[in-house]
Amino acid sequence: MTGQKTPVKEIQAREIQAREIQVRNPRTGLRDYQFTATGKTGIQQACQQLRTAQKNWLACGLDKRISILLAFGEAIKDDRKELIEALVTDTGRQGLSIMEVDIIAPGIDRWVRIAKEARAPAQGRSTALPFITYSIEKRPYALVGVISPWNFPLTLSLIDAIPALIAGAAVIIKPSEITPRFAVPLRKIIATVPELRSVLTVVDGDGKTGQAIVDQVDAICFTGSVPTGRMVGEQAAHNFSVAFLELGGKDPAIVLENADVERAVTAILRGSIVNSGQACQSIERIYVARPIYDKFVEKLIAKAKKIRLNTPHIHSGHLGPIIFEKQANIIAEQIKDARDKGATIHTGGQIENHGGLWCAPTVITGLTGDMLIMSEETFGPLLPVIAFDHVDEAVTMANDSKFGLSASIFAATAQEAIEVGCRIEAGAISINDAALTSLMYEAEKNSFKLSGLGASRMGPSGYLRFFRKQSFMTNEAEVFTIDQFDETHSTP
Numbered sequence: 373m374t375g376q377k378t379p380v381k382e383i384q385a386r387e388i389q390a391r392e393i394q395v396r397n398p399r400t401g402l403r404d405y406q407f408t409a410t411g412k413t414g415i416q417q418a419c420q421q422l423r424t425a426q427k428n429w430l431a432c433g434l435d436k437r438i439s440i441l442l443a444f445g446e447a448i449k450d451d452r453k454e455l456i457e458a459l460v461t462d463t464g465r466q467g468l469s470i471m472e473v474d475i476i477a478p479g480i481d482r483w484v485r486i487a488k489e490a491r492a493p494a495q496g497r498s499t500a501l502p503f504i505t506y507s508i509e510k511r512p513y514a515l516v517g518v519i520s521p522w523n524f525p526l527t528l529s530l531i532d533a534i535p536a537l538i539a540g541a542a543v544i545i546k547p548s549e550i551t552p553r554f555a556v557p558l559r560k561i562i563a564t565v566p567e568l569r570s571v572l573t574v575v576d577g578d579g580k581t582g583q584a585i586v587d588q589v590d591a592i593c594f595t596g597s598v599p600t601g602r603m604v605g606e607q608a609a610h611n612f613s614v615a616f617l618e619l620g621g622k623d624p625a626i627v628l629e630n631a632d633v634e635r636a637v638t639a640i641l642r643g644s645i646v647n648s649g650q651a652c653q654s655i656e657r658i659y660v661a662r663p664i665y666d667k668f669v670e671k672l673i674a675k676a677k678k679i680r681l682n683t684p685h686i687h688s689g690h691l692g693p694i695i696f697e698k699q700a701n702i703i704a705e706q707i708k709d710a711r712d713k714g715a716t717i718h719t720g721g722q723i724e725n726h727g728g729l730w731c732a733p734t735v736i737t738g739l740t741g742d743m744l745i746m747s748e749e750t751f752g753p754l755l756p757v758i759a760f761d762h763v764d765e766a767v768t769m770a771n772d773s774k775f776g777l778s779a780s781i782f783a784a785t786a787q788e789a790i791e792v793g794c795r796i797e798a799g800a801i802s803i804n805d806a807a808l809t810s811l812m813y814e815a816e817k818n819s820f821k822l823s824g825l826g827a828s829r830m831g832p833s834g835y836l837r838f839f840r841k842q843s844f845m846t847n848e849a850e851v852f853t854i855d856q857f858d859e860t861h862s863t864p
């Protein structure tokens with residue numbers, strides 16, 4: 373009806389309902405995909421349905437839930453092609469997309485083992501009052517929300533969802549609006565597992581959708597940046613719901629004088645640039661003992677120069693595009709800032725525009741503490757290398773950060789590296805290797821400082837954190853009477 377204005381109330385209602393979002397393709401730079409972000413009402417409805425379905429999910433018992441999750445793992449294996457294709461389009465890289473899909477089924481097996489081991493309720497007897505016994509049952513949160521980032525879209529959507537489901541919770545997942553395409557085949561796979569589809573919902577959306585989810589769930593698993601994590605944590609605290617926050621990092625590597633230089637260079641290069649540095653546990657600061665500094669830098673430059681970008685063809689090299697264009701701006705700004713303040717750029721050093729945006733490994737020396745690259749998260753393949761004279765100095769520089777996610781230490785022996793690692797304010801320390809948290813999920817860890825909050829998502833705690841504990845206490849003797857608390861009998 374031309375000429376007629378849409379009533380304000382209708383516009384507001386629509387905004388609450390849903391929003392159209394254009395999505396950029398990281399390889400071409402074109403906005404070639406569009407989706408509708410779920411509005412507040414949509415989230416409320418989805419969460420209500422999940423809460424209803426969760427009751428049967430919990431009642432069906434651990435063994436049944438395990439069998440359904442194992443069936444989900446098989447369904448992912450059967451339909452992996454479409455999921456991989458969508459992830460490749462979302463991220464512009466293939467090998468890591470295949471890996472993201474193929475680690476899901478073994479990941480389910482790991483959580484199943486952990487859940488079976490944690491099955492028995494704890495029980496005991498009071499030491500002070502031995503006639504009182506207790507048993508402790510685990511009561512899962514009914515509804516868990518998962519909000520994930522764009523760097524490993526599938527892995528970081530399912531890493532918390534799977535243990536929460538096994539625990540007996542229903543789960544709502546909201547992937548990043550930067551990489552939303554994979555949600556379509558993921559939903560199709562979930563739909564093939566009838567018992568799962570009523571308790572696992574993947575919604576499309578942006579930050580506002582995420583906010584709406586935080587208000588509906590009993591526990592929120594958030595992976596993303598510190599500023600957003602702070603908002604999510606504050607909102608959850610307001611609701612007295614639980615927030616598990618997995619946030620950014622500025623991981624240091626320390627290479628002692630007696631370390632195997634060749635090994636350290638190989639591991640640090642990989643740990644710094646895999647996925648084009650778009651990983652929370654990327655090595656972003658490299659501290660090297662002065663006697664081996666020149667040799668280290670020379671080898672690092674030589675190896676960095678051999679790294680190829682996967683453009684023009686996806687099969688043509690090691691590194692995919694910078695997925696999020698705003699991240700490319702941050703990387704460019706840090707390079708410019710370092711250059712302007714006198715640093716030396718040995719390799720790479722620029723964002724390359726091939727439709728999408730790429731960045732070659734960038735080895736930088738001549739750094740000073742006032743450079744952005746030394747304090748702010750980069751999330752790109754930049755390798756700043758700094759010499760140190762004494763291990764105490766290396767430890768001080770490594771700890772001089774608002775982040776405390778993980779770190780790597782290289783020394784002649786593991787024991788020596790662990791001794792240095794004990795002095796580092798970070799939750800996961802890789803010994804004589806780099807960024808091992810990306811490869812193994814068994815070891816529990818907690819973030820330090822602004823890198824996160826809450827129980828470990830790795831190891832048994834990654835499952836147990838989805839339960840409240842409920843204790844049952846039984847007095848096998850006579851009950852106490854109020855007369856036993858009569859003040860007239862109380863003498864010091």
Ligand code: NAD
Pocket residue numbers: 519520521522523528546547548549577578579580581582583586595596597598599600601603604618619620621651652749751777823824
């Ligand atoms: P981001 O904080 O911008 O967004 C993460 C998610 O939060 C997205 O799904 C987004 O839609 C949603 N969101 C935005 N505003 C919200 C709000 N107010 N309430 C609820 N949800 C909201 O982060 P990003 O750019 O997608 O991811 C990169 C960051 O993630 C980096 O800092 C990286 O270090 C971090 N990260 C951490 C880990 C880890 O395990 N510690 C792993 C991967 C990435």
